[in-house]
Amino acid sequence: AQSVAQPEDQVNVAEGNPLTVKCTYSVSGNPYLFWYVQYPNRGLQFLLKYITGDNLVKGSYGFEAEFNKSQTSFHLKKPSALVSDSALYFCAVRDGRYGGATNKLIFGTGTLLAVQP
Amino acid sequence: DAGITQSPRYKITETGRQVTLMCHQTWSHSYMFWYRQDLGHGLRLIYYSAAADITDKGEVPDGYVVSRSKTENFPLTLESATRSQTSVYFCASSESMASYTDTQYFGPGTRLTVL
Numbered sequence: 203a204q205s206v207a208q209p210e211d212q213v214n215v216a217e218g219n220p221l222t223v224k225c226t227y228s229v230s231g232n233p234y235l236f237w238y239v240q241y242p243n244r245g246l247q248f249l250l251k252y253i254t255g256d257n258l259v260k261g262s263y264g265f266e267a268e269f270n271k272s273q274t275s276f277h278l279k280k281p282s283a284l285v286s287d288s289a290l291y292f293c294a295v296r297d298g299r300y301g302g303a304t305n306k307l308i309f310g311t312g313t314l315l316a317v318q319p
Numbered sequence: 320d321a322g323i324t325q326s327p328r329y330k331i332t333e334t335g336r337q338v339t340l341m342c343h344q345t346w347s348h349s350y351m352f353w354y355r356q357d358l359g360h361g362l363r364l365i366y367y368s369a370a371a372d373i374t375d376k377g378e379v380p381d382g383y384v385v386s387r388s389k390t391e392n393f394p395l396t397l398e399s400a401t402r403s404q405t406s407v408y409f410c411a412s413s414e415s416m417a418s419y420t421d422t423q424y425f426g427p428g429t430r431l432t433v434l
Binding site: 234243244245246247248251253306307309311312 | 359411
């Protein structure tokens with residue numbers, strides 16, 4: 203069965219420092235991977251996705267993610283954190299082995315990013 | 320461009336009452352979804368719909384009913400609310416069918432409290 207793990211409930215980083223939010227996945231077929239961000243009292247906003255091709259994916263707000271097939275990881279990164287990046291981040295996966303008609307995503311439990319000024 | 324909206328944004332109800340959460344999207348997306356968000360569980364899929372009059376169960380459908388008579392609306396009904404259904408509910412939509420790459424777009428959520 204497909205699954206996603208976000209091993210850290212919270213990540214703390216100082217403003218201006220690089221940040222990494224970790225995500226690992228387990229699927230049978232090709233993985234299709236997504237990152238979403240949730241600001242307080244808001245819905246989830248799409249950040250970026252990996253479908254195929256370049257392992258480094260660039261997304262919104264200066265975020266990027268690196269797909270690593272051997273480590274089954276898709277970590278979210280940003281070179282220089284901002285206080286406004288503080289939010290809840292979700293990784294999600296879709297398994298390419300199964301029929302795409304269901305279009306279902308499996309979400310991780312989320313990682314709270316706290317950026318200190 | 321309203322996108323995807325949910326109403327109400329906040330709801331308090333009592334055990335045993337029927338509650339309907341509304342979801343409306345203006346993109347004419349084929350797919351719509353209902354998730355619940357709970358601490359320690361992330362987002363879990365309740366029901367989804369591939370088109371008008373086509374719905375199917377997700378991971379946690381018990382206690383919920385959905386309908387989709389129009390493409391743009393996807394209401395979620397709790398027929399007899401229980402305390403375990405206290406949660407934040409998100410509606411989402413995506414453009415097409417049978418595409419692994421399609422992005423889901425989320426509404427702002429409804430915070431439901433069942434007393």
